[in-house]
Amino acid sequence: MRRVFFGLEIPAEIKDRLLQVRAEVTGASWQSVEQMHLTLLFLGNIEEALLLAAREAARDISLAAFELNIVGLGCFGQPRAPKHLWAGVESEAPVIGLHSAIKNQVERLGIQTERRTFRPHLTLARFNRQPDSVEHLLTEYRETMFGSFQVDEFVLFESQPGPVGSVYRVLERYSL
Incomplete structure (x- = not known):
């Protein structure tokens, strides 16, 4: 069994801008620069x-490359007690289209996928303990443009446990 997911790699210069968001927020477990990515479809542990x-099925996906903007911050949960802090994306339609294409391909193989609605984002922090509010971060970075890049490939990652969080290893790249 291997724990895998499809995602997008984020250019280094955008990751560097996202790292500037880090603040002293109680309960925050910040993603490292190596962990930053956009998950397209989590498959979990599969044989x-x-x-x-x-x-093999992912190799059959044929979609056009597209431009993606990383803009603003948001959170899952209430801003005063967040569960995740994330950076948003503009031009969601092509990302959702890519997600749907991958999902359709793997579900035909009998692989179960998440049923919740796909919301493209880049997770910046997770909150495990009683967290501080992130309202000030949401206000400060509400419309910040962290960067834009051409998405011309997607990636199959393997997630392996590491000493300070998951380590992601590229298994295969797929051109758009």
Whole structure:
């Protein structure tokens, strides 16, 4: 069994801008620069045979490259007691289209995927303990443009436990 997901890599210069958001917020576990990505579809722990089939199926996806803007901050949960702090994306339609194409391909293989609505975002922090409010961050960075980049590929990542959080390893790249 391997823990895998499809996602987008984020250019280094955008990651550097996102790192500037870090603040002293009680309860925040901040993503490292190596962990920053945009998850397209989480598959979870799957058997090797299904993983090979999913890799093959993803090669059949044929979509156009697109421009993606990383803009503003938001949170899951209430700003006074957040569960996740994230950076948003503009031009959601092509990201949602790519998510749907991958999801359709892997579900035909019998792989179960999440049923909740896909909301493209980049997780910046998770909150485990009683967190401080992030209202000040949401206000300060509400419309900040962190950067824009051409999405011309998506990636299959393997997630492995590490000493200070998950380590993501690229298994395969797929051109758009």
